[in-house]
Amino acid sequence: MSGPNRLTGSSGPSTEACKLGPLDRVPPGEGKAFEIGGRRVAVFRTRGGELYATQAACPHKGGPLADGVVGGGTVICPLHAYKYDLKSGQPLGNGCPALQTYRVELGADGEMLFFTEPG
Numbered sequence: 001m002s003g004p005n006r007l008t009g010s011s012g013p014s015t016e017a018c019k020l021g022p023l024d025r026v027p028p029g030e031g032k033a034f035e036i037g038g039r040r041v042a043v044f045r046t047r048g049g050e051l052y053a054t055q056a057a058c059p060h061k062g063g064p065l066a067d068g069v070v071g072g073g074t075v076i077c078p079l080h081a082y083k084y085d086l087k088s089g090q091p092l093g094n095g096c097p098a099l100q101t102y103r104v105e106l107g108a109d110g111e112m113l114f115f116t117e118p119g
Helices: none
Strands: 004-008 014-022 030-036 039-045 051-055 069-071 074-076 083-085 101-106 111-118
Touching: 030 111, 039 111, 051 101
Parallel strands: none
Antiparallel strands: 004 014, 014 111, 030 039, 039 051, 069 074, 074 083, 101 111
């Protein structure tokens, strides 16, 4: 994994992004944990090909969300089955705090790009 790269949008200020490697590092329907600038995050790839990024630890008991079950735009924590919406980070059917979400997308070169500003 390389360090941060400065990416400039055509209509806005520079946004710092980190290259996470090729898309196949995260298999469809799964998640993978990364450490970026001392921050642990989980990147998820749905079976439909969408990418999402959240904090790596479940706010309930710190479960590893990247190891959770991914489906229907949600992740289920592997420790206690707490469910969260991947896009918004909102808890579904539990009273836990929302997950911190981040922007992640596929670059023109096929590399996943993680944007360091919260989503």
